[in-house]
Amino acid sequence: MDDVFKNSIMPLLRKQLAYCRVYKGGSTFWRRLLAYLHRNIKLSPFHIKPQDEKNKYSVSCAKNSLNWTYDMLTETRNFMFTRNPYSRILSGYIDKLYSPNPYFWKTLGVVIMKTVGKKRSCGSAVTFRDLVEYIIQTPIEKLDDHFIPINAICRPCKVNYHYIGKMETFLNDTLNIFDKFQINSSPYITENFRDEYTKDAIYDTVHAFVAFRHDSKKCMSPYTGLLRIWKKLQSRGIISENQSLPLDKKESQNIVLSKLLNIVSTTHELSKKDNLSEQRRNLFIQAYKSIPLPLMYKLQSVYQDDFRLFGYDPFPKSLFGNRANKMPDMFLV
Incomplete structure (x- = not known):
């Protein structure tokens, strides 16, 4: 899990930023945006096509030690995004x-x-x-990265993140991150x-x-x-x-x-x-x-720790209540 954590931390040292990547948590957008910040290109990240991996930001802490990664995170402005499990x-x-x-x-x-x-x-x-x-x-530790609990990926109990955004309020949190870190959002976030x-x-x-x-x-x-x-x-x-x-x-x-x-x-x-x-x-x-x-x-x-740490309801009535009739699998095609 140390390797999963290090591989998920993406530092942008020239901007004194660090981002914890969470698959299925807005990571495609943020990898494209970091690529433009790194190159000082002032365009909407949507100019990079989702499948164009070579143009996405891919620098991670994978080759650095665990202690180096923790130390780096104390010296940068860092953030992560969560999502309802x-x-x-x-x-x-x-x-x-x-x-x-x-x-x-x-x-x-x-x-x-x-x-x-x-x-x-x-x-x-x-x-x-x-x-x-x-x-x-x-x-x-053996799950595919898309399904590892977010707290195990980004370790918010060990890293004091400056900002933890949510996919449920993605645009608002993204704008707040730009504002908090004093980065002009207008070239990247359009009307x-x-x-x-x-x-x-x-x-x-x-x-x-x-x-x-x-x-x-x-x-x-x-x-x-x-x-x-x-x-x-x-x-x-x-x-x-x-x-x-x-x-x-x-x-x-x-x-x-x-x-x-x-x-x-x-x-x-x-x-x-x-x-x-x-x-x-x-x-x-x-x-x-x-x-x-x-x-x-x-x-x-x-995912009980994700529910507790990030404020999501672990037992929503919409999913756990009113189960008199079991619904068929909607993905039968």
Whole structure:
């Protein structure tokens, strides 16, 4: 776990800053923003495409000693972001295992299937319940980084962070960090930030589908892959459940990036008339209502320190109450 901690601390010494990276906690945005701060480029971080790893900030403390890292953190202005564990777990599942992602299917997906005692086939067959059981059965130090509790990654009981933001108030906390650290936010945070964030999410989702389509065919058809990213965008509150995928199996085979981007973007605009935030909340609840209550209690215990330290409700009524009728798995596609 020392290595996980050191690898997650990203120092920007020329600015006297240090950031603790948490996967599924806004890390893609912050790695891009730090890259621009490092190069003194005054542009919105959304100019860097999500998949463009070489342009993201990647310096970490991995090669330094643990004591050096702790000492450095006492001499810099440092910050981290948290996220509700239930939200982070579901986001990780949808992004890395449910959506077409051959790399995670072959690595994490296979490990999960072995852990829960299922026949080792394509990791694309991992269900949300499988992921929950993997998290419960696996020691924290052996979990994939996307699911290690945040307090174990960033160690806020040992590091006196100057600012701890939350994904739930991401924009406000990001602006507060700039203000607290006396960095001009205007070149990086535009008035259209929320729209840029959504467009970035759309591009990332669509680009990943097209980029992975060939390798994904070994596990599922392009049409099934499209149905999955459609559900992903619905779960994120980007497109409405009332909007069906306007493509058939034949059209899905070789659709190009530009056409698919146009379809999703147009559907997003049409969806704005619906209550997308309420839809997102309902689908979140539906996903967890498919997990038996005994497993929910065990899952809570894995992240109990995160709930306590960062002020999240470990037993929300929306997830633990009113379970007379068990909901089916919403991720059956």
